[in-house]
Amino acid sequence: MRLSRSLIPTLKENPAEAVIASHRLMLRAGLVRQTASGIYAWLPAGWLVLQNIARIVREEQIAIGSQDMLMPTIQSADLWRQSGRYDAYGPEMLRIKDRGDRDMLYGPTNEEMVTELFRQSVKSYRELPQILFHIQWKFRDELRPRFGVMRGREFLMKDGYSFDLDYEGAVITYRKIMLSYMRTFQRLGVKAIPMVADTGPIGGDLSHEFIILAPTGESQVFFDAAYETMDFSEGKYDHNDPADLARFFGDVTNSYAATDEKHDAGVWANVAEKREGRGIEVGHIFYFGTKYSEPMGLSLAGRDGTPVVPHGGSYGIGVSRLVGAIIEAHHDEAGIIWPDSVAPFPAVILNLKAGDAGCDALCEEAYAAFRGRALLDDREDRAGVKFADADLMGHPWQIVVGPRGAAKGMVELKRRATGEKVEVSLADALAKINQA
RNA sequence: CGGGGCGUGGCGCAGCCUGGUAGCGCAUCUGCUUUGGGAGCAGAGGGCCGGAGGUUCGAAUCCUCUCGCCCCGACCA
Numbered sequence: 311m312r313l314s315r316s317l318i319p320t321l322k323e324n325p326a327e328a329v330i331a332s333h334r335l336m337l338r339a340g341l342v343r344q345t346a347s348g349i350y351a352w353l354p355a356g357w358l359v360l361q362n363i364a365r366i367v368r369e370e371q372i373a374i375g376s377q378d379m380l381m382p383t384i385q386s387a388d389l390w391r392q393s394g395r396y397d398a399y400g401p402e403m404l405r406i407k408d409r410g411d412r413d414m415l416y417g418p419t420n421e422e423m424v425t426e427l428f429r430q431s432v433k434s435y436r437e438l439p440q441i442l443f444h445i446q447w448k449f450r451d452e453l454r455p456r457f458g459v460m461r462g463r464e465f466l467m468k469d470g471y472s473f474d475l476d477y478e479g480a481v482i483t484y485r486k487i488m489l490s491y492m493r494t495f496q497r498l499g500v501k502a503i504p505m506v507a508d509t510g511p512i513g514g515d516l517s518h519e520f521i522i523l524a525p526t527g528e529s530q531v532f533f534d535a536a537y538e539t540m541d542f543s544e545g546k547y548d549h550n551d552p553a554d555l556a557r558f559f560g561d562v563t564n565s566y567a568a569t570d571e572k573h574d575a576g577v578w579a580n581v582a583e584k585r586e587g588r589g590i591e592v593g594h595i596f597y598f599g600t601k602y603s604e605p606m607g608l609s610l611a612g613r614d615g616t617p618v619v620p621h622g623g624s625y626g627i628g629v630s631r632l633v634g635a636i637i638e639a640h641h642d643e644a645g646i647i648w649p650d651s652v653a654p655f656p657a658v659i660l661n662l663k664a665g666d667a668g669c670d671a672l673c674e675e676a677y678a679a680f681r682g683r684a685l686l687d688d689r690e691d692r693a694g695v696k697f698a699d700a701d702l703m704g705h706p707w708q709i710v711v712g713p714r715g716a717a718k719g720m721v722e723l724k725r726r727a728t729g730e731k732v733e734v735s736l737a738d739a740l741a742k743i744n745q746a
Numbered sequence: 747c748g749g750g751g752c753g754u755g756g757c758g759c760a761g762c763c764u765g766g767u768a769g770c771g772c773a774u775c776u777g778c779u780u781u782g783g784g785a786g787c788a789g790a791g792g793g794c795c796g797g798a799g800g801u802u803c804g805a806a807u808c809c810u811c812u813c814g815c816c817c818c819g820a821c822c823a
Contacts, residue, residue, distance in 0.1 A: 323758050327816050347815065453821065467823055594823060628823030662782055694783040712782055
């Protein structure tokens, strides 16, 4: 994109309503604009980030055999009456009527719908287990939206649902998804720690929330230093082997980790290497047994022909919240520092002297090499403005093209995360960016 | 939902108490100079002061109602 003709409205000053770093930076870097309390429009750069995160989340779900699908945002109230949650959910659910005066709702989650869809077509134990997920907008009419996209009313969530024949199977699925989550967060460039959680309104008795570490997080967390060095990348654990999943589950849950509400000072005293920090919840997984399959009449033919009621679980990742959470974990005084995996653009090309033939030519050459996927700062502004905006927007690489270097065919390549700068040929710069 | 606060050009704010018809910085546009870390000078455009009623000769300012947004708390991806 050419910055001179892009809807990426950067702000020099802090908007008054933003109190936490990620909210301020998202507004200042031109990623989002609020359109109503807790509801945001994703401007071009912000939408690119959101899609990058969604892509990684999606890839890691598909990698463990979960099926990608898409359910609608608007649901019929009848479905929710079947599970008993239409009344139970309360005012957090946005209720609407269609022209025929039928009760509808904007989905806050999809257990009912996926159970219904599953019930319609799956009839035999032979078809189990299955995991389904979608990445879709949700609406929860929060008492108090705040902190920008960290607690919006409308938000993008990856919600997954599993169906197993029995408890033992459900536990294997639960662990498999837990592994996929650890892989996902690692690829997103954030440190995530699973912590035992209350099961909340969804119910059930096996649940973990995933907290990522960020200095400005909302809750205090206590954890064993062992979490700092855990590695979940592909190949470390076999998600198809129940024994290996058990090993993984042990590795990731045996060390101490708790938020302040669940903190146990007695156990904490025995932890050898203690770590304390702030954390943000970005994911939550539940095993809930037959909580939905039972009331909604989901049952299939079992091995001996008698009906079996499947055991389920649901698994959420706050995709839009992750944008804010990643910024909380990766920023400095100058602005955002995007991890390569989620950056809206891999690089920005700074034309320090728009109008200079040499600079223009070299910038166009660089820009063409990215086929539109880099950001070209071709504005007729002074260098300082461009440097400041580049740092603010947090592009992993800055290709700085100035008149002196351009005359020799050289550019300055700056790494946002480290501040390191080298003078190299454009070809070398492109090679370095591509291998990163 | 309880408690607090704020709505004045795109952003940040002043003016309100003590009514007299709107101002500052940044941003924007034009010109000249400048040009590697948020330039200088000169000029220009842009706001019926969230909305509706009321008081008054006259309301951004006083009164009433209303809408929106933010912050603290209990709940949550």
